[in-house]
Amino acid sequence: MTESAEQANASATASADGQAAGGNGRTPVLSLRNVCKNFGAVSALTDIELDVHAGEVVALVGDNGAGKSTLVKVLAGVHQPTSGSISFDGKSVRLADPSAALNLGIATVFQDLALCENLDVVANIYLGQEKDPYHLDEVSMEVRAWTLLNELSARIPDVRDVVASLSGGQRQTVAIARSLLLDPKVIMLDEPTAALGVAQTAEVLNLIERVRDRGLGVIMISHNMEDVRAVADRVVVLRLGRNNGVFTPDASNQELVSAITGATDNSVSRRAERQRAAQPVAEEVQA
Amino acid sequence: MTDNAKQDKPFLDQADVRVSHESGALGAIRSFLSRVRSGDLGSLPVVVGVIVIWTVFQTLNPIFLSSNNLVNLLFDMSTVGVIALGVVCVLMLGQIDLSVGSVSGLASAIVGVLWVNQGWPVALAIIVAVGAGALIGCVYSLLYNRFGMPSFVSTLAGLLAFLGMQLYILGNAGSINLPYGSGLVSFGQTLTMPAWFSYSVAVLAGIAMLLSRYRTAARRKEAGLSSQSLISTVLVAAVLTAILLFAAWYLNQARGIPWMFGLFVALVLALNYALTRTKWGRMMFAVGGNKEAARRAGINVAFINLTAFTLCSSLAALGGVLSAARLASASQQAGTGDVNLNAIAAAVIGGTSLFGGRGNAYSALLGIIVIQSIASGLTLLNMSSSLRYMITGAVLAIAVIVDSLARRSRVSHGRE
Ligand SMILES: Nc1ncnc2c1ncn2[C@@H]1O[C@H](COP(=O)(O)OP(=O)(O)OP(=O)(O)O)[C@@H](O)[C@H]1O
Ligand SMILES: [Mg+2]
Numbered sequence: 001m002t003e004s005a006e007q008a009n010a011s012a013t014a015s016a017d018g019q020a021a022g023g024n025g026r027t028p029v030l031s032l033r034n035v036c037k038n039f040g041a042v043s044a045l046t047d048i049e050l051d052v053h054a055g056e057v058v059a060l061v062g063d064n065g066a067g068k069s070t071l072v073k074v075l076a077g078v079h080q081p082t083s084g085s086i087s088f089d090g091k092s093v094r095l096a097d098p099s100a101a102l103n104l105g106i107a108t109v110f111q112d113l114a115l116c117e118n119l120d121v122v123a124n125i126y127l128g129q130e131k132d133p134y135h136l137d138e139v140s141m142e143v144r145a146w147t148l149l150n151e152l153s154a155r156i157p158d159v160r161d162v163v164a165s166l167s168g169g170q171r172q173t174v175a176i177a178r179s180l181l182l183d184p185k186v187i188m189l190d191e192p193t194a195a196l197g198v199a200q201t202a203e204v205l206n207l208i209e210r211v212r213d214r215g216l217g218v219i220m221i222s223h224n225m226e227d228v229r230a231v232a233d234r235v236v237v238l239r240l241g242r243n244n245g246v247f248t249p250d251a252s253n254q255e256l257v258s259a260i261t262g263a264t265d266n267s268v269s270r271r272a273e274r275q276r277a278a279q280p281v282a283e284e285v286q287a
Numbered sequence: 288m289t290d291n292a293k294q295d296k297p298f299l300d301q302a303d304v305r306v307s308h309e310s311g312a313l314g315a316i317r318s319f320l321s322r323v324r325s326g327d328l329g330s331l332p333v334v335v336g337v338i339v340i341w342t343v344f345q346t347l348n349p350i351f352l353s354s355n356n357l358v359n360l361l362f363d364m365s366t367v368g369v370i371a372l373g374v375v376c377v378l379m380l381g382q383i384d385l386s387v388g389s390v391s392g393l394a395s396a397i398v399g400v401l402w403v404n405q406g407w408p409v410a411l412a413i414i415v416a417v418g419a420g421a422l423i424g425c426v427y428s429l430l431y432n433r434f435g436m437p438s439f440v441s442t443l444a445g446l447l448a449f450l451g452m453q454l455y456i457l458g459n460a461g462s463i464n465l466p467y468g469s470g471l472v473s474f475g476q477t478l479t480m481p482a483w484f485s486y487s488v489a490v491l492a493g494i495a496m497l498l499s500r501y502r503t504a505a506r507r508k509e510a511g512l513s514s515q516s517l518i519s520t521v522l523v524a525a526v527l528t529a530i531l532l533f534a535a536w537y538l539n540q541a542r543g544i545p546w547m548f549g550l551f552v553a554l555v556l557a558l559n560y561a562l563t564r565t566k567w568g569r570m571m572f573a574v575g576g577n578k579e580a581a582r583r584a585g586i587n588v589a590f591i592n593l594t595a596f597t598l599c600s601s602l603a604a605l606g607g608v609l610s611a612a613r614l615a616s617a618s619q620q621a622g623t624g625d626v627n628l629n630a631i632a633a634a635v636i637g638g639t640s641l642f643g644g645r646g647n648a649y650s651a652l653l654g655i656i657v658i659q660s661i662a663s664g665l666t667l668l669n670m671s672s673s674l675r676y677m678i679t680g681a682v683l684a685i686a687v688i689v690d691s692l693a694r695r696s697r698v699s700h701g702r703e
Pocket of ligand 2: 068069070111190
């Protein structure tokens with residue numbers, strides 16, 4: 001157990017310079033130091049360090065319950081950290097509530113989406129950001145909603161339908177569209193593609209690259225290593241609420257899995273072993 | 288499929304071919320029926336209820352639908368109607384205020400004491416009474432926001448406490464008569480709109496509706512969205528004007544439309560505008576539908592709670608002032624008995640859901656019409672209040688059942 005942790009730490013330091021190179025030495029747009037979050041006796045996050053640079057996609061991976069969503073919620077102002085410091089654009093900030101994070105330009109797609117099912121799609125996309133507070137500008141809000149949704153190749157029949165009548169994937173697209181509304185500086189996506197179809201997943205991954213190219217910082221959480229490799233510039237592994245290594249996306253599956261699970265011995269590594277062992281045999285048979 | 292789909296460039300909002308877009312009057316009726324079937328009942332049950340109740344009472348006693356009786360009905364329902372309007376606000380958040388009756392009684396006592404006993408100007412007395420209501424609402428929201436005290440409990444405590452306060456300030460006399468002939472009492476008992484005014488309002492309402500719908504349609508068309516056809520807009524506005532003109536004419540056969548009812552309707556329209564057309568209203572629906580989602584969208588949930596509770600108690604106090612005017616007295620009985628439950632029942636019967644996040648300002652108007660019609664009909668039949676309580680209770684139960692069934696149906700049709 002301790003041994004594997006050490007190994008993971010070793011790989012973390014190994015790629016630490018990779019991290020610096022990715023940031024080009026600029027100050028990160030978002031930076032966390034020693035962030036801890038306790039829920040009563042449970043320490044969901046312990047001494048988390050994380051840097052996100054402008055124009056960079058950071059993938060956050062880890063097992064169920066590793067603390068990924070908790071970290072995202074801390075950055076979204078939903079939870080307050082127990083200790084530690086967060087700085088945004090080089091300035092130390094306190095994210096006291098969700099509107100503080102939104103005002104800084106941190107937009108979030110939550111894992112549970114956080115949509116109001118009794119409101120229609122337009123109202124959800126514009127929730128809290130309505131145009132013309134004393135006489136809502138429904139027409140321009142609806143047009144903008146369609147534009148955002150079309151960018152995501154959304155399959156939404158009618159934006160005047162209540163969200164309750166949408167499928168899981170359609171809701172996810174609505175939540176993503178909402179996060180794009182404000183032109184944020186950092187966008188956090190907690191398992192954004194979990195319920196999406198093939199075309200929509202591709203569209204979301206495209207979108208992540210597009211917003212990265214526009215200079216936004218992106219934090220993406222996913223359990224799908226293919227998606228992670230496709231778009232991430234850096235892969236940050238959390239395990240049991242702690243940092244457990246930073247990798248480049250070309251790190252081997254085995255490395256990633258052992259960092260995520262904390263074990264060198266598991267089915268993935270065993271399969272790799274077996275393949276290596278089987279290769280000479282296969283060659284012999286051919287001969 | 289409609290004509291739109293055959294066009295070269297479909298409307299921005301009708302590009303999806305899987306959705307049938309109804310057009311024209313027939314289409315509107317068809318989509319209305321399908322909405323009803325999926326449990327999105329809107330005001331339908333209560334409209335049906337009113338028709339049934341009116342038919343029954345009219346056959347039992349032909350005086351019921353006479354102009355005279357209807358004018359009285361409008362006078363009577365305005366007081367509790369205003370209270371019910373406040374209840375709509377708290378129900379919208381999934382909260383409740385059980386103390387609206389006591390608060391209205393307290394407000395009437397304040398007006399009686401300050402105006403009649405202390406000789407204050409009536410306007411100032413009314414302002415103090417409504418201000419006291421607002422303060423009470425602030426206290427409820429503080430208890431809820433700060434201490435997480437469920438509104439059910441805090442307002443139940445308020446029900447008793449403010450009844451006590453009402454008895455305390457009325458003192459030994461127990462009842463204060465408001466002077467007949469004063470502006471306030473005339474407002475509550477006799478003042479009605481002149482005929483020409485009621486007809487102008489009916490016509491202006493139609494024109495206003497036509498203009499606003501026409502402007503919306505024009506803007507939508509300009510933005511590339513589908514829009515309502517001009518003919519159906521004109522049709523709807525014409526029907527509205529005709530109904531209003533007929534109602535005004537019928538009521539003008541007797542004393543005419545009470546100003547107090549005019550005030551009530553104006554408040555309903557104002558709240559309707561606030562709930563549907565302003566950011567505040569959107570936030571009310573959001574907090575009622577999903578508090579946590581609203582919070583994460585950056586909405587100040589505590590502030591929304593504050594506005595809803597304050598509005599509710601202020602309107603309850605205003606309702607109390609109006610009922611003092613109606614009865615020309617501030618007594619220990621004011622706001623007791625069935626006032627509380629009638630106000631809450633009216634909001635629920637009118638279609639505002641007890642589960643929060645679903646409702647509208649008109650439900651106060653529609654619900655109070657049902658309740659006051661029952662009361663008036665039974666009074667005309669010389670029935671005792673025992674029967675009235677039982678029937679009103681049964682109607683409330685039916686309304687809640689309809690609400691729950693509709694909700695279940697919405698769930699199964701994927702609309703909730
Ligand atoms: N509000 C809360 N109260 C108490 N404990 C919590 C709360 N939220 C999260 N936790 C705990 O914190 C830990 C991390 O949870 P979190 O949701 O961050 O995991 P995750 O990495 O997002 O997992 P998944 O991949 O399943 O989404 C878990 O042990 C969870 O039980
Ligand atoms: Mg999670």
